[in-house]
Amino acid sequence: xxxxxDFRPSSVGTIxxxxxxxxSRFAERVAFEDGDRKPRFDELGELALRSxxxxxxxxxxxxxRVAIWAPNQLEWVLAAVGLQSAGAVLVPMNTRxxxxxxxxxxxxSGARMVLTVEEFLGERYAEMVASQDLPALESIVLFSGxxxxxxxxxxxxxxxDAVSVxxxxxxxxxxxxxxxxxxxxxxxxxxxxxxxxxTHEQNLRGFESWSSVVGLREGDRYLVVNPFFHxxxxxxxxxxxxxxxxxxxxxxxxxxxxxxxxxxxxxxxxLPGVPSLYQSILMHPDRKKYDLSHLRLAVTGAAPTxxxxxxxxxxxxxxxxxxxxxxxxxxxxxxxxxxxxxxPEIIARSSGRAIPDVEVxxxxxxxxxxxxxxxxxxxxxxxxxxxxxxxxAEETRNAIDADGWLHTGDIGVMDEQGYLDITDRKKDMFxxxxxxxxxxxIEALMFEHPQIAQVAVLGIPDERMGExxxxxxxxxxxxxxxxxxxxxxxxxxxxxxxxxxxxxxVAELPMNATGKVQKFILREKALGKV
Numbered sequence: 001x002x003x004x005x006d007f008r009p010s011s012v013g014t015i016x017x018x019x020x021x022x023x024s025r026f027a028e029r030v031a032f033e034d035g036d037r038k039p040r041f042d043e044l045g046e047l048a049l050r051s052x053x054x055x056x057x058x059x060x061x062x063x064x065r066v067a068i069w070a071p072n073q074l075e076w077v078l079a080a081v082g083l084q085s086a087g088a089v090l091v092p093m094n095t096r097x098x099x100x101x102x103x104x105x106x107x108x109s110g111a112r113m114v115l116t117v118e119e120f121l122g123e124r125y126a127e128m129v130a131s132q133d134l135p136a137l138e139s140i141v142l143f144s145g146x147x148x149x150x151x152x153x154x155x156x157x158x159x160x161d162a163v164s165v166x167x168x169x170x171x172x173x174x175x176x177x178x179x180x181x182x183x184x185x186x187x188x189x190x191x192x193x194x195x196x197x198x199t200h201e202q203n204l205r206g207f208e209s210w211s212s213v214v215g216l217r218e219g220d221r222y223l224v225v226n227p228f229f230h231x232x233x234x235x236x237x238x239x240x241x242x243x244x245x246x247x248x249x250x251x252x253x254x255x256x257x258x259x260x261x262x263x264x265x266x267x268x269x270x271l272p273g274v275p276s277l278y279q280s281i282l283m284h285p286d287r288k289k290y291d292l293s294h295l296r297l298a299v300t301g302a303a304p305t306x307x308x309x310x311x312x313x314x315x316x317x318x319x320x321x322x323x324x325x326x327x328x329x330x331x332x333x334x335x336x337x338x339x340x341x342x343x344p345e346i347i348a349r350s351s352g353r354a355i356p357d358v359e360v361x362x363x364x365x366x367x368x369x370x371x372x373x374x375x376x377x378x379x380x381x382x383x384x385x386x387x388x389x390x391x392x393a394e395e396t397r398n399a400i401d402a403d404g405w406l407h408t409g410d411i412g413v414m415d416e417q418g419y420l421d422i423t424d425r426k427k428d429m430f431x432x433x434x435x436x437x438x439x440x441x442i443e444a445l446m447f448e449h450p451q452i453a454q455v456a457v458l459g460i461p462d463e464r465m466g467e468x469x470x471x472x473x474x475x476x477x478x479x480x481x482x483x484x485x486x487x488x489x490x491x492x493x494x495x496x497x498x499x500x501x502x503x504x505x506v507a508e509l510p511m512n513a514t515g516k517v518q519k520f521i522l523r524e525k526a527l528g529k530v
Contacts, residue, residue, distance in 0.1 A: 009243040010208045013177040014200040016085035019048050019242055020172065026218065026245040032238075033249045033266070034074040041245070051082025052168040054160030058113065058139065062087025062175070065109045065183065069093035069102060069116040069125055072228050072250035075143040075153055077238050079115045080228075084200075085172050090182040091195075092229035095120060096495035103132030105185050109195055109390065110136040115153070118145020121253070126150050177201035183390050184231065186329040186436065193441075195390030196329045203235055204243075206332045206384050209355045211240040213337050214272075214299050214323050218245035221294070222270040223262060225251045225277060231333030232434070236272065236299070246270065256284045264291035272299035274434030276465050278313050283464075298322045307348035314344070326351030326422060330399060330406055332384040336360055336420050346419060353418040358382035362414050367401070378412040378420065379405040430459020430467040435497040437469060445494050446471060451481040456509055456517045457500060460526050471500035472522050474509060481505070502526075 007025070012018045022031075023045025031044040039047060060066065066083040068090065070076050080090050091109045093102060106114060106129070114137060116125045126147035129140055140150035181203050183195040216222070222241050226233035228250070241248035249266060251259065260281065262268060271277075278300065281287060298319040313319050324347050325337035338352035354360040361369045362376030370376035385406045388396035400406050413421045430437050439457035446455045454474035459467040475481050483503040490499040510521040 008208065009211075010201070010204040012204070014084070014172070014175045014179070015181055015203065015239065016048065016052070016081060016172045016175065018204065018239075019081050019085075020045050022242050022245065029218070029245055030247050031242070032074050032077070033247060037074055039074075041242075044242075047078050048081040048085060049165055049168045050157055050160060051078045052085035052160075052171060053163040053165070054157050055083050055086035055088060055113075056163045056167060056171065057160045058156070060086045060088045060112065062171075062179070064088045065091050065111045067091040067093050067106055067109065067111040067114040068229070069095065069097070069114055069129075070143055070228075071095055071117070071120050071252040072224060072233065073143065073252065074250065075115075076228050076250070077248075079141075079143075079153075080234075083113075084175075084181060085168060087171055087175055087179070089180045092182065092184055092234060094229050094495060095227060096497060098123075098493060098495065099128035099131055100493075101495060102128055103134065105193060106132065106134050106137060108185075108193065109183055112136060112138050113141065114139075115141045115143065116150075117143050118147055118150075175200070177204075180387070182234075184329050194392055194395055197387040197390055198332050199387060202332045202384055202387075203239065205357075206334045206355075207235050207240050208243065209357075210236055210325075210334055210337070211244050213339060213355065214297060215321055215340055216240055216244045216246055216270060216297065220244070220246035220270045220297070221249060221266065221268050222246045222272075223249045223251055223259070223266070223268045225254050225259065225271070225273050226434075230434075231327070231329060232272065232274075235333050254280075256280050257286070260284065260287060260290040260292075263295060267294040269294050270297040271295060272297070274466075275300050275309060276433045278309060278317065279464055282309075282312055282316060292318050296320050299325070301325045301327075301351065307344055310344040310348050322347060324348075324351055326420060327384075328408060328410075330386045330408070331380050332386065334384060335380045338419075350415075350419040350421045351412075353420065355384075358384055360414070360418075360420060361405075362412050362420075367405075372414055372416050375411050375413050378408045378410045378422070380408060381405045430469065432459070432462075432468055432497050433465045437467075437498055439469075442469065442471070442494065442498050442500070445498070446473075446486075446490065448493070449481075449486065449489055451476050451479040452486070453477070454509055456519060456522060458519050458523055458526075460502070460523065462501070468502070469498070469500035470502045470504065470522075470526055472504050472506055472509060474506060 012021045023042045026041040029041050030038050031041040066088045118126045130149045141156045142150045143153045177200050181200040185193045185195050224237040228234050238248045295318050301324045313322050321340050323338050327334040336352040338347045359381045361379050364370050381404050442457045443455050453476045456472045460470045462468040486503050510518040
């Protein structure tokens with residue numbers, strides 16, 4: 001047991017080698033439980049090799065990009081590890097995307113393949129992919145369902161049987177820790193999605209720290225509600241489970257009664273998620289009918305976390321450990337974390353202190369560190385800072401200075417102990433239920449509506465979701481759009497979390513002398529301050 005405790009997952013170098021190493025270290029432990037499929041860690045290693053052989057048979061070369069657009073399920077992980085074993089780069093895609101959003105990401109990344117499902121929550125994923133102009137895309141593989149332009153996951157795996165296991169092992173051995181593992185897209189305040197590049201080494205070091213700090217351990221049963229396309233579900237989810245010998249139980253759609261049922265019946269011990277997950281559970285009228293006695297570990301963040309919520313998570317949900325943290329896609333998803341034993345007030349009012357081997361400062365406009373207790377822009381430096389934005393050198397230079405500091409655009413205050421409190425976010429960005437929402441991107445999409453002349457989008461507080469979107473619209477002259485009609489249009493043209501929860505129609509927007517919309521006035525009006 002001490003041998004396992006002393007082992008450093010990052011020492012294996014790459015994610016595929018970690019999977020094979022864990023297949024040996026945790027051989028007979030159950031690695032995943034997805035319905036009636038319960039592969040052990042040794043079986044997971046074999047399944048990953050078979051997946052790798054299929055990607056090699058498909059002609060993938062090291063450095064090629066492959067997208068996965070699907071809900072949480074075992075195949076997602078097998079495909080991710082398989083393509084990475086073949087030397088390819090994973091491009092996770094948001095399951096709430098509409099066709100044009102998915103098309104942009106596939107074109108921008110130059111993905112040669114996309115692995116998806118025929119249908120999920122009423123959306124036809126394969127058809128949406130097929131409808132887009134994607135010059136680099138060579139094939140569509142479906143985990144479930146069928147489509148004329150796609151082949152099934154099972155057929156894809158059979159094609160890989162022509163490739164030897166030795167060939168797959170050679171690919172795994174040839175990969176370097178500094179090779180790209182994934183490109184995860186995040187929108188900047190300009191609204192243009194950018195692909196953040198991270199290496200195997202960055203992911204392994206970062207989430208070795210994460211899983212160590214939160215205390216994820218061998219034998220834990222981790223219900224992964226956070227989506228696999230997000231760092232919280234991928235890196236802090238199934239990857240961390242593989243590192244520590246925990247059992248990963250994927251969950252496709254957050255539904256409070258179903259989560260409560262699974263927590264009790266499947267003896268869940270680890271349930272990380274955004275604050276709204278715990279708030280929804282606490283609000284459920286039948287919560288006390290379910291067995292929550294196995295819950296031990298909660299990790300939250302990505303939105304404000306009230307002190308009272310932390311207390312209730314411990315007192316009413318029974319969590320022994322509640323930890324918060326701060327990170328962004330450009331910092332491999334991690335930068336600061338609270339520590340086990342921190343008081344509820346510290347966990348609620350701060351995002352913790354820097355993880356090992358990472359520097360975090362708050363600086364002024366001259367890039368000089370501000371005194372403790374005073375606000376400044378949060379900057380981060382260390383192994384976790386991204387390699388850059390994919391094929392976008394200019395935006396990379398704008399984000400990372402000559403000394404290697406990542407400028408987050410977030411405003412924070414650091415105390416004498418190094419605990420960071422994020423007091424303001426990127427200029428206009430707001431977070432709805434854990435999802436980053438960028439007003440410029442939403443505004444650009446709404447401008448396509450023929451009855452919208454001007455629009456300003458901002459985030460306003462919401463008790464359950466943390467924040468929701470408010471769109472203030474100036475109609476085109478001669479038109480009389482209705483708010484609900486505009487919301488219906490938005491639901492058809494953008495991911496649900498981007499759809500403004502409120503739309504107000506006005507004659508004009510408040511602007512300053514340079515013609516810039518004064519969003520602070522709109523925010524004050526929305527909050528009833530003027």
